Amino acid sequence: MPQFRLYDTMSRSVRPVETQEPEHLRFYCCGPTVYSYAHIGNFRTFLSADLVVRTAESLGWRVSYASNITDVGHLTEDDVADAGGEDKMERALRSKEGEAFANVWDLARHYADAFEEDWRLLNMRAPTVRPRATEHMREQIQAVEDLIKSGHAYETPTGVYFSVESFDGYGKLSGNKDQDTLMRAVRTVVQDDNKRHPADFALWKKDDKHLMQWFSPWGWGFPGWHIECSVMARQYLGDTIDLHAGGEDLVFPHHECEIAQSESCTGKAFSNHWMHVRFLQVEGEKMAKSKGNFFTVRQLIEEGHDPLAIRLALMGTPYGKPMNFTMQGLRDAGGILARIQEVERRAAKEAGTPGTEIQRIYDELLGAMCEDLNTSVAVAKMIEGIRSFLREDTLSAAQAGEARWFLDRIEQTLGMHGRTVEATAAPEVPEINGVLITKWIEDRAEAKRAKDFARADDIRKQIEAAGFELRDTPQGTEWKRLAPGS
RNA sequence: GGCGCCGUAGCCAAGUGGUAAGGCAGAGGACUGCAAAUCCUUUACGCGGCGGUUCGAAUCCGCCCGGCGCCUCCA
Numbered sequence: 001m002p003q004f005r006l007y008d009t010m011s012r013s014v015r016p017v018e019t020q021e022p023e024h025l026r027f028y029c030c031g032p033t034v035y036s037y038a039h040i041g042n043f044r045t046f047l048s049a050d051l052v053v054r055t056a057e058s059l060g061w062r063v064s065y066a067s068n069i070t071d072v073g074h075l076t077e078d079d080v081a082d083a084g085g086e087d088k089m090e091r092a093l094r095s096k097e098g099e100a101f102a103n104v105w106d107l108a109r110h111y112a113d114a115f116e117e118d119w120r121l122l123n124m125r126a127p128t129v130r131p132r133a134t135e136h137m138r139e140q141i142q143a144v145e146d147l148i149k150s151g152h153a154y155e156t157p158t159g160v161y162f163s164v165e166s167f168d169g170y171g172k173l174s175g176n177k178d179q180d181t182l183m184r185a186v187r188t189v190v191q192d193d194n195k196r197h198p199a200d201f202a203l204w205k206k207d208d209k210h211l212m213q214w215f216s217p218w219g220w221g222f223p224g225w226h227i228e229c230s231v232m233a234r235q236y237l238g239d240t241i242d243l244h245a246g247g248e249d250l251v252f253p254h255h256e257c258e259i260a261q262s263e264s265c266t267g268k269a270f271s272n273h274w275m276h277v278r279f280l281q282v283e284g285e286k287m288a289k290s291k292g293n294f295f296t297v298r299q300l301i302e303e304g305h306d307p308l309a310i311r312l313a314l315m316g317t318p319y320g321k322p323m324n325f326t327m328q329g330l331r332d333a334g335g336i337l338a339r340i341q342e343v344e345r346r347a348a349k350e351a352g353t354p355g356t357e358i359q360r361i362y363d364e365l366l367g368a369m370c371e372d373l374n375t376s377v378a379v380a381k382m383i384e385g386i387r388s389f390l391r392e393d394t395l396s397a398a399q400a401g402e403a404r405w406f407l408d409r410i411e412q413t414l415g416m417h418g419r420t421v422e423a424t425a426a427p428e429v430p431e432i433n434g435v436l437i438t439k440w441i442e443d444r445a446e447a448k449r450a451k452d453f454a455r456a457d458d459i460r461k462q463i464e465a466a467g468f469e470l471r472d473t474p475q476g477t478e479w480k481r482l483a484p485g486s
Numbered sequence: 487g488g489c490g491c492c493g494u495a496g497c498c499a500a501g502u503g504g505u506a507a508g509g510c511a512g513a514g515g516a517c518u519g520c521a522a523a524u525c526c527u528u529u530a531c532g533c534g535g536c537g538g539u540u541c542g543a544a545u546c547c548g549c550c551c552g553g554c555g556c557c558u559c560c561a
Contacts, residue, residue, distance in 0.1 A: 322555065470522065473523080
């Protein structure tokens with residue numbers, strides 16, 4: 001078995017993933033704040049986490065995987081300096097999309113459900129636990145109290161703050177260590193005179209006007225953004241976790257603050273390995289609603305893209321590099337997926353014994369994943385394996401069994417498969433101009449038999465104009481909805 | 487100001503010291519009434535530029551040019 005190595009933000013090097021317990025990975029990945037639909041950039045991060053889980057499982061490891069949902073409306077300026085600004089969920093509630101919801105709780109529930117649905121559609125492993133911030137309020141309050149008792153936190157008229165000077169290691173993850181860079185990083189603009197140090201960050205905000213508020217030893221209010229992850233990671237995975245992941249923007253302040261809180265609470269290392277996923281760009285530009293290049297998973301699916309094609313497209317560039325997501329790349333992925341589906345059709349029901357060649361291809365695929373999740377190479381190996389089965393006109397029973405084996409492997413390791421919706425549910429037969437497409441196809445076959453090719457081509461053109469593609473096979477003519485943009 | 491990343495064929499993108507993976511597009515071919523789908527073959531004498539180290543560099547070092555990210559709600 002190859003050694004599983006990942007880039008570690010803390011040590012700035014590619015290191016083996018070391019588990020405290022042999023072959024048992026304790027893994028935490030920071031989830032989204034659910035104030036709107038998650039976009040494909042969000043999912044690049046969660047997909048990378050999914051690939052960590054699948055790679056570990058492919059090595060025979062057990063994985064305890066926690067990925068949270070932040071359903072508390074944290075503030076638009078809830079940074080290390082102070083929790084100021086607007087509440088993200090309150091703002092969402094006031095927006096046009098927010099009109100559909102009675103209150104922030106409904107809004108959070110709706111987007112959390114949508115998030116989990118998209119997660120499933122992208123064929124991502126369900127986490128062992130998916131804790132929610134609002135369901136761990138007592139634990140968060142307890143942690144804040146502990147930090148006050150141990151001298152790491154203090155109360156002010158506006159809330160409870162973590163004292164950055166009480167923790168030596170503050171800045172070790174992000175490199176924001178010296179006072180000068182730290183001061184710049186925390187933007188002294190939003191200083192609070194009640195704080196002992198400008199970089200001190202909120203653990204609890206006092207606010208009895210907030211739409212989401214809880215009662216605490218410091219009165220009504222809500223928790224700071226960073227404390228939830230510290231608390232939930234500890235509760236479900238223990239004092240020290242093996243690997244912690246998130247988007248690159250979370251390095252500072254979020255993960256830096258998590259480390260400070262957790263290590264101050266336990267006196268132990270919070271995480272032994274840190275993984276950060278680089279941001280996704282679209283057509284070479286930063287994704288932004290204002291640029292019109294902002295995509296959600298459901299949007300792309302609605303446009304006719306297969307969720308697995310989206311998944312495959314997102315694997316085109318390894319997580320450690322910024323990725324340029326393009327519509328062309330998405331269409332390309334759809335083409336690869338079609339070939340996987342073709343092998344799925346030809347494969348046996350039961351996996352057979354892999355031959356040395358296909359075994360070699362899979363070993364290289366897994367080896368690439370173990371080397372810092374090199375998805376570019378892994379996908380190339382997957383295609384190599386898929387092609388080896390398409391090369392033959394017909395597969396022998398042994399080859400069909402090998403094909404099944406390989407498909408099972410790529411499902412386990414890459415989360416890719418060729419099972420189509422039509423294979424499990426009877427497809428709805430569409431009508432064209434009030435006539436079933438199957439009738440049009442029969443008419444065309446009739447014309448072909450009569451050698452009336454002009455009429456046959458005319459029928460095909462009509463069907464294509466309606467957005468369907470025909471494919472003549474030895475078993476007869478099949479139809480398929482045309483992929484968008486092709 | 488701090489931290490970090492990237493520049494490889496028309497496009498996307500691996501490769502991090504031993505002589506350029508893979509995908510898309512393009513070209514040719516098989517199959518087809520013609521297509522579609524699928525398969526086969528083919529496409530970079532060169533890896534932003536200039537120096538240096540080395541028997542040997544896309545890969546290491548230096549400088550330069552160009553692009554980008556985070557540090558601000560953000561995955």
